[in-house]
Amino acid sequence: xxxxxxxxxxxxxxxxxxxxxxxxxxxxxxxxxxxxxxxxxxxxxxxxxxxxxxxxxxxxxxxxxxxxxxxxxxxxxxxxxxxxxxxxxxxxxxxxxxxxxxxxxxxx
Numbered sequence: 335x336x337x338x339x340x341x342x343x344x345x346x347x348x349x350x351x352x353x354x355x356x357x358x359x360x361x362x363x364x365x366x367x368x369x370x371x372x373x374x375x376x377x378x379x380x381x382x383x384x385x386x387x388x389x390x391x392x393x394x395x396x397x398x399x400x401x402x403x404x405x406x407x408x409x410x411x412x413x414x415x416x417x418x419x420x421x422x423x424x425x426x427x428x429x430x431x432x433x434x435x436x437x438x439x440x441x442x
Contacts, residue, residue, distance in 0.1 A: 406439040415441070 342350065377384050404415030408425040416423050429439060 404441060406436075407441045409434075409439065 337350070339347065374384070377387050402417040402419060405418040406416045406426060408414035409429070410425070414423065414425055416426055426439065
């Protein structure tokens with residue numbers, strides 16, 4: 335099926351390109367679906383779980399690393415602690431703004 339590209343105007347050519355890109359995307363999705371089915375069949379034939387084959391943890395999304403001991407303590411309220419990971423707590427940011435040093439907030 336040959337298409338005479340020289341006989342197409344700008345709008346027609348743009349429409350053809352858009353339809354071709356959509357078809358290309360559909361073919362890619364279809365191929366990925368077939369490959370996924372083949373992989374699932376192979377994994378099942380071996381009596382394995384997909385996560386076992388791919389080396390994923392069963393601890394949930396993101397692969398939790400477990401708890402970390404607190405590293406910093408709020409001098410105004412010793413019950414408030416922070417491990418130093420993730421977002422800084424408000425008390426930590428406020429203490430730094432008032433001139434405290436990181437080492438002043440460390441848990442001894």
